[in-house]
Amino acid sequence: MPGSSGTTVRGALRLTCPLYQVGTRVHRIWGALAGAGILAAVALVAFSPARWITRPLRTLGATTTQLAEGRLAPPPDATAGTPELRCLATAFTRTATRLQHLLKAQQAFASEASHQLKPPLTALRLRLENFEPHLDPRAHGSLEEAVGEVERLGRMVQGLLALARLENTATMPEPVDLDTVLAERAAMREPLAAGQYVALDITGPPVGPPAGHAWAIPSALEESVDNLLRFWRSSESHHDGTGLGLPIVRHLVDASGGTISLHPAPGTGLDARIRLRPVTGHRGDAH
Structure with missing residues (x-):
C-alpha cells in the first residue's frame, strides 16, 4: 500500500496474512457437510427397508388393539415382512381366531341355556304354588322355601341373559x-x-x-x-343374592x-x- 505526501511517494506498507487457518476451517466445514450428506443418504436408503420391516409390527399392534375390543377384521397379513414376522403373524391370527370362536361359543351357550331354563323354571314355580291348597299347613314353610329357590334361579337366569346381551351388544356412550x-x-x-x-x-x-x-x-x-x-348380602350362608x-x-x-x-x-x-x-x-x- 503506497504511502505518499502530495505527489511524492515516501514509502510503502505491505500486509501479509497466512491462509492456512482459513483453509483448514473451510476443509473442516466441507468435511462435516460431506459427512452429514453421507448420513442423510444412508438414512434415505435405509428408510424404505426399515418401513418394510416394521410394517408387519405396526399391523400386529393395530390388530392387537382390535382384538382387545372384541373384533378381528381384517387379520394381519402373514405374507409380508421377514420370515420370523410372517410366522408370528400366522400364529397370532390362529390364536386370535380360536379365542374369538371360544368367546362366541361361550356367549351363545350362556344365552341359549338361559332361554331354555326360563320355561321349565316358570312351570316348576306354578306347580309348586298349585300344591299349596293340598298340603298340610306344617309343610307350607318348606313350600315357601322351595318357591324362593325357584325365584332365585329365575333371577340368576335373568342375570345370565343380561350379561349375554351386554357381551353381544357393542354400543357407544x-x-x-x-x-x-x-x-x-x-x-x-x-x-x-x-x-x-x-x-x-x-x-x-x-x-x-x-x-x-x-x-x-x-x-x-x-x-x-x-x-x-x-x-343386599346376608352374612348367613343362605341368601337371596345371585352374585x-x-x-x-x-x-x-x-x-x-x-x-x-x-x-x-x-x-x-x-x-x-x-x-x-x-x-x-x-x-x-x-x-
Whole structure:
C-alpha cells in the first residue's frame, strides 16, 4: 500500500496474512457437510427397508388393539415382512381366531341355556304354588322355601341373559340426563321400597347446578341403579343374592367409560359410587 505526501511517494506498507487457518476451517466445514450428506443418504436408503420391516409390527399392534375390543377384521397379513414376522403373524391370527370362536361359543351357550331354563323354571314355580291348597299347613314353610329357590334361579337366569346381551351388544356412550334418570328410577322403586319400610331419597348439594349430563351407553344408568337399589348380602350362608347384580353393574359402567367403587356405609349398608365422564368439562366428574 503506497504511502505518499502530495505527489511524492515516501514509502510503502505491505500486509501479509497466512491462509492456512482459513483453509483448514473451510476443509473442516466441507468435511462435516460431506459427512452429514453421507448420513442423510444412508438414512434415505435405509428408510424404505426399515418401513418394510416394521410394517408387519405396526399391523400386529393395530390388530392387537382390535382384538382387545372384541373384533378381528381384517387379520394381519402373514405374507409380508421377514420370515420370523410372517410366522408370528400366522400364529397370532390362529390364536386370535380360536379365542374369538371360544368367546362366541361361550356367549351363545350362556344365552341359549338361559332361554331354555326360563320355561321349565316358570312351570316348576306354578306347580309348586298349585300344591299349596293340598298340603298340610306344617309343610307350607318348606313350600315357601322351595318357591324362593325357584325365584332365585329365575333371577340368576335373568342375570345370565343380561350379561349375554351386554357381551353381544357393542354400543357407544351417549349423553344421559342424570337428574331425569335418577328421578324416574326413584319414582319406579318407591312402591317396592315403601313395602319394605325403606325411604328413597335423592340428595345433593343444597346450592349449585344439577348433576347435568354424563356419558353412558343406552340404559346403562337405569339398569345400574335398578341393580343397586335394594341390593343386599346376608352374612348367613343362605341368601337371596345371585352374585350377578354387581358384575352387571360393573360391566355397564366399564362399557360407559366410568368407574364404580363399593365401600361399607357408615353404621350399616353399602356405599356404591358410580363415576361417569361429564359431557362438558366444566363441572368435574358426575357421580
